[in-house]
Structure formats: C-alpha cells, structure tokens
Amino acid sequence: MxxxxxxxxxxxxxxxxxxxxxxxxxxxxxESENLKGFAKWMRVQWDEELQHAFKFYxxxxxxxxxxxxxxxKKPGNDFGTPMEAFISTLEHEQLITGKINDLYNLALxxxxxxxxxxxxxxxxxxxxxxxxxxxxxxxxxxxxxNGTGLYMLDRELAQRQNVSDGQN
Numbered sequence: 735m736x737x738x739x740x741x742x743x744x745x746x747x748x749x750x751x752x753x754x755x756x757x758x759x760x761x762x763x764x765e766s767e768n769l770k771g772f773a774k775w776m777r778v779q780w781d782e783e784l785q786h787a788f789k790f791y792x793x794x795x796x797x798x799x800x801x802x803x804x805x806x807k808k809p810g811n812d813f814g815t816p817m818e819a820f821i822s823t824l825e826h827e828q829l830i831t832g833k834i835n836d837l838y839n840l841a842l843x844x845x846x847x848x849x850x851x852x853x854x855x856x857x858x859x860x861x862x863x864x865x866x867x868x869x870x871x872x873x874x875x876x877x878x879x880n881g882t883g884l885y886m887l888d889r890e891l892a893q894r895q896n897v898s899d900g901q902n
C-alpha cells in the first residue's frame with residue numbers, strides 16, 4: 735500500500751473510534767436524563783462504530799501494514815434535548831460520510847482496488863446511518879414537547895439490537 739493511503743486509513747480508524755467515543759458519551763448523557771431507550775440506541779451505535787474501526791484496522795493488518803492508533807478527541811457530556819442530540823448525531827454522520835468519500839476518492843486516484851472494495855460497503859452503510867438518524871429526528875419533530883410521545887419513542891429505541899451479538 736502507498737504511504738499516503740496507510741496514513742489516510744489510520745486517520746479513518748481514529749475517526750471511527752472518535753465516533754464510538756462520542757456515542758458512548760451520548761449514551762451516558764441519556765442515562766443521566768433517565769432516557770434508557772435513547773441510551774441503548776447510542777450504546778448500539780457505539781458498538782457499530784467500533785466494528786467500523788476494526789474493518790479498517792483488519793484491512794491494514796491483512797495487507798501487512800502498520801496500524802497507528804492516534805489520539806482521540808474528548809467528547810462533550812451535555813447534549814441538550816433529544817432533538818439537539820440527534821441533530822448533532824446527523825451532523826456527525828454527515829462528517830463521517832465526507833471522510834469516507836474523501837478516502838474513496840484517494841483510493842481511486844491511487845488505484846487501490848482492495849480499499850475501494852471495502853469502501854463500497856462503508857458508502858452504503860453511511861446512507862443507512864444518516865437515514866436512520868433522520869427518521870428519529872422526524873419522529874422527534876412529530877412528538878414536540880409531548881412527554882407521552884417521548885416516552886413511547888424511548889421505549890421503541892430500547893428495542894434496537896446490538897449487531898455484533900444481539901445483546902446490549
């Protein structure tokens with residue numbers, strides 16, 4: 735692999751771990767707000783982001799390259815209302831989509847076909863990630879200040895299953 739590709743993939747690993755760290759912080763915040771379903775949704779998201787990081791990690795290992803774990807940015811601990819938190823989540827997912835797209839463009843320029851192949855999965859995944867968050871935002875818009883609606887959505891979000899083991 736070319737050095738600039740290895741460096742870019744290591745940066746993407748960092749971005750995926752930072753995403754996981756952010757969603758774990760959001761989960762903790764929702765726990766403190768007694769919104770257990772929102773907290774569970776974010777914990778599942780945390781696990782997905784870890785899996786994303788390890789897809790890149792494993793690709794470097796399989797191609798006999800060195801993984802360099804970079805410093806992680808500390809997330810905040812106050813995310814406002816559920817609506818504000820999910821708007822932040824959407825903005826973050828859009829940022830990650832941009833990073834994936836940039837990495838794909840680099841893989842095209844450098845003719846790194848194995849990386850392009852892996853990134854196809856991530857491109858599809860990001861479309862799904864953004865759509866899922868937009869759906870929750872749409873539901874929160876419908877609910878508004880309705881406590882009963884928020885309670886019902888919290889119960890619905892609690893049903894989300896961890897993709898790695900069906901638990902959490």
